[in-house]
Amino acid sequence: MKIFIDSGDTNEIKEAQSMGLIDGVTTNPTLASKSGKPFKQLIMEITEIVDGPISAEVVSITAPEMIKEGEDIATWHKNIVVKIPLIAEGLKAVKHLTEKGIKTNVTLCFNANQALLAAKAGATYISPFVGRLDDIGAEGMQVIRDIRLIYDNYGIDTQILTASARSPMHFLEAARIGSDVITAPWSVLKGLLHHPLTDSGLKKFLADWEKGQAKQ
């Protein structure tokens, strides 16, 4: 399973990259605004840090405007993936951009039927938001299971990008199901590293070393 970081913070992207953890980056208008940087500058800085797919989202809501915006964003760097919301106008834009050889990430997906339609339009990635579904009492990971089943039934090659992942269980389940990619904030990725037995084991190894070997 590929791992993307969901972030507009170049310091945390650098930190994750230095550990070799990430294959790509996703951003969204909220994360871009939080960065305090002009959008193009932010995306260009990210392309300097990570050599992998970088999702940059359009903010228009009609197909012609999304196409214009997407075509422009795609010229910024070879690794750009144009992120498009899962609405009717968005799918028209996805079809057009796909025909022009531009990669797309269809975002704000909340069920498997939407994911099937996005794939038909030619999406490179589909982003189902599992955490936001959990927030309203639905089972986010069930959507990932359903999409995996349907895409496999028909040999669909749109990549499932589990998004809005907020817990280690989202991560584990996504890997078990065979999600192609997961994107998660740095706080979640960092959290996966920790285990109390790792910490106590290391403490004991170092204490034993001090008692014996350090005195030799």
Ligand code: E4P
């Ligand atoms: C995905 O590409 C989105 O940017 C993201 O995963 C949304 O996550 P949130 O629901 O935690 O905001």
